[in-house]
Amino acid sequence: MAHLITGLGYLGAALAEALLARGERVVALENGFSTVAPVVTRLARHPNLQLVRGSVNSARSVERAFAAAHADAGHADAAPIDAVYHLAAQASAHPEAAPPAYTEATNLVAPRLVIEAAARHGARRIVYGSSFRVYGDELSGIVTEATPYGRIGDLSHLSKVYAEKLLEMLCAQLGLTGVSLRLGVVYGRGPLMKTDPRFLTVPNLFCLRAARGETLTVHAGANRPIGFLHLDDAVWSLLSAAEGADRLVSGTSGADRRVAETSGACAANAVSEILTVGEVAAIVGRLANERGLATRVEGDAPAPAERWSVASALDGVGFRSRRTMAESLGAVLDHYRSIAT
Numbered sequence: 001m002a003h004l005i006t007g008l009g010y011l012g013a014a015l016a017e018a019l020l021a022r023g024e025r026v027v028a029l030e031n032g033f034s035t036v037a038p039v040v041t042r043l044a045r046h047p048n049l050q051l052v053r054g055s056v057n058s059a060r061s062v063e064r065a066f067a068a069a070h071a072d073a074g075h076a077d078a079a080p081i082d083a084v085y086h087l088a089a090q091a092s093a094h095p096e097a098a099p100p101a102y103t104e105a106t107n108l109v110a111p112r113l114v115i116e117a118a119a120r121h122g123a124r125r126i127v128y129g130s131s132f133r134v135y136g137d138e139l140s141g142i143v144t145e146a147t148p149y150g151r152i153g154d155l156s157h158l159s160k161v162y163a164e165k166l167l168e169m170l171c172a173q174l175g176l177t178g179v180s181l182r183l184g185v186v187y188g189r190g191p192l193m194k195t196d197p198r199f200l201t202v203p204n205l206f207c208l209r210a211a212r213g214e215t216l217t218v219h220a221g222a223n224r225p226i227g228f229l230h231l232d233d234a235v236w237s238l239l240s241a242a243e244g245a246d247r248l249v250s251g252t253s254g255a256d257r258r259v260a261e262t263s264g265a266c267a268a269n270a271v272s273e274i275l276t277v278g279e280v281a282a283i284v285g286r287l288a289n290e291r292g293l294a295t296r297v298e299g300d301a302p303a304p305a306e307r308w309s310v311a312s313a314l315d316g317v318g319f320r321s322r323r324t325m326a327e328s329l330g331a332v333l334d335h336y337r338s339i340a341t
Helices: 010-021 037-044 059-073 100-120 155-174 202-211 231-243 245-250 254-263 277-290 313-317 325-340
Strands: 002-006 025-030 049-053 081-086 126-131 178-183 185-187 225-230 265-270 273-276
Touching: 002 010, 002 059, 010 025, 010 037, 010 231, 025 059, 037 049, 049 059, 059 081, 059 100, 081 100, 081 231, 100 126, 100 155, 126 155, 126 231, 155 178, 155 254, 155 265, 178 231, 178 245, 185 202, 185 231, 185 325, 202 277, 202 325, 225 231, 225 325, 231 245, 231 265, 231 313, 245 265, 245 313, 265 313, 273 277, 277 325
Parallel strands: 002 025, 002 081, 025 049, 081 126, 126 178, 178 265, 185 225
Antiparallel strands: 225 273
16 A cells, blocks of 8 residues: 655655655655655655645645645555655745745645545545644643634744644545644654755754754744654654554544544644744754854843643554654754754
């Protein structure tokens, strides 16, 4: 059976490599937005990966990708597509990342096209790459999948709420099993490393700036606890969500149990560490100084007194995070140093 990935970006490329390393067949839909073309071209040379160039906003492109994955299965009596990983999105909150119209088309229209195509082609399960940011920034206590949506300040993350509810609705109507994976801020060294600051998460951005000899600025208003997840753990969480989708849905408890049982969809948190922006800057600064880089951190505001924690349904399907920022960002810094010189 084939696995279909929408978006061969930072996370999609890492997921594709992991699946290919396991001997799986992969079909990927990619339009070239905010990715790294040579990496996509290299992945496309793999005999087990079929690249479909097109936009996830286009029903025709989505159909071509699913038709390729369906044909790749080879057996009409088997489930033709093992899993769909919908990762294609305009994910950046940077005001200059993309026009609002593009964000809306990619993040609001595209999920419907993908979910409907998944049903038509008999996909077994679909994992939607959502965000932990759906809970907002004003968190306390233990954050579980039952924690209500919070206040959101940008269009890209607001669209995650819509897509999660869309997945819930369409799974119920179309008989699919779906998981909205609420990923923390993903960081770490991977096969596809971006250099455009508009599309970098805070840890990777700080590493890029440190490699360039720039000051790491921590704004007092942004120095709050944030949930983070290493790229390797993000890939593992996606695989765990797909492989354990049925158990995740049936194991949903509390107020969300009835919704999960009737819709065939649920949410799952994927966060490994909770750090402030100032703490991330301090880690990068220390690693940079160890490498002989004169890196300065400015505006490191006091960390908030209140810390929250995260509980995850993924615990029930065997997922455990394995990487920490302190031990992992050195590889990111070394990568950006290598291309800065």
